[in-house]
Amino acid sequence: NAGVTQTPKFRVLxxxxxxxxxxxQDMNHEYMYWYRQDPxxxxxxxxxxxxxxxxxxxxxPDGYNVSRLKKxxxxxxxxxAAPSQTSVYFCASGxxxxxxxEQYFGPGTRLTVT
Amino acid sequence: AQKITQTQPGMFVQxxxxxxxxxxxxxxxxxxxxxxxxxxxxxxxxxxxxxxxYDEQNATEGRYSLNFQKARKSANxxxxxxxxxxxxxxxxxxxxxxxxxYNKLIFGAGTRLAVHP
Numbered sequence: 001n002a003g004v005t006q007t008p009k010f011r012v013l014x015x016x017x018x019x020x021x022x023x024x025q026d027m028n029h030e031y032m033y034w035y036r037q038d039p040x041x042x043x044x045x046x047x048x049x050x051x052x053x054x055x056x057x058x059x060x061p062d063g064y065n066v067s068r069l070k071k072x073x074x075x076x077x078x079x080x081a082a083p084s085q086t087s088v089y090f091c092a093s094g095x096x097x098x099x100x101x102e103q104y105f106g107p108g109t110r111l112t113v114t
Numbered sequence: 115a116q117k118i119t120q121t122q123p124g125m126f127v128q129x130x131x132x133x134x135x136x137x138x139x140x141x142x143x144x145x146x147x148x149x150x151x152x153x154x155x156x157x158x159x160x161x162x163x164x165x166x167x168y169d170e171q172n173a174t175e176g177r178y179s180l181n182f183q184k185a186r187k188s189a190n191x192x193x194x195x196x197x198x199x200x201x202x203x204x205x206x207x208x209x210x211x212x213x214x215x216y217n218k219l220i221f222g223a224g225t226r227l228a229v230h231p
Contacts, residue, residue: 033218041223041224042118043159043205043207058218103161
């Protein structure tokens with residue numbers, strides 16, 4: 001049981017390049033989330049998904065796209081990377097409905113855009 | 115608007131002493147949940163403790179307890195008998211249970227705790 005995994009762990013992009021971050025969970029969770037963490041700030045929600053084939057915008061969705069083609073995977077895409085997207089990205093997953101279910105976090109991906 | 119405020123950017127405590135990390139929240143929801151997460155220097159987010167808005171008892175998990183004062187909208191984390199391994203960033207977060215039925219977390223800016231020997 002690997003929990004929530006993220007690939008890659010680190011990445012350096014040039015401005016304008018594109019990339020996809022992959023999140024995978026093996027806990028059969030319905031909900032999955034992408035957050036970004038910037039220095040001096042807590043995590044902010046980018047996009048989330050409440051089930052296979054559905055996605056929705058969070059607090060800071062601009063410049064990102066997501067897809068949830070399979071229940072266990074949640075992809076975050078940057079079509080044209082900008083220096084403002086330099087951040088640590090966390091994926092999380094959890095069950096729906098139960099009020100005290102925690103979100104389980106992946107180890108994070110550190111992205112630098114130059 | 116929902117908001118979490120952690121007013122202590124940094125705290126330090128002597129090993130074996132207790133420390134309280136402050137968290138206040140703002141929400142108009144009647145039902146919500148409050149979480150504390152620990153982020154050590156390695157970067158992962160570790161769940162520590164949860165308090166539901168209708169829970170009458172303060173939550174406890176080992177050396178962690180949550181001092182929940184609903185009228186003051188505060189959910190402070192108390193760590194008893196601090197250990198060197200408690201040195202980390204600590205985040206308070208709130209989940210709204212009925213915002214479209216989605217389980218979304220809103221995080222505070224965090225408090226960095228340093229435990230001194």
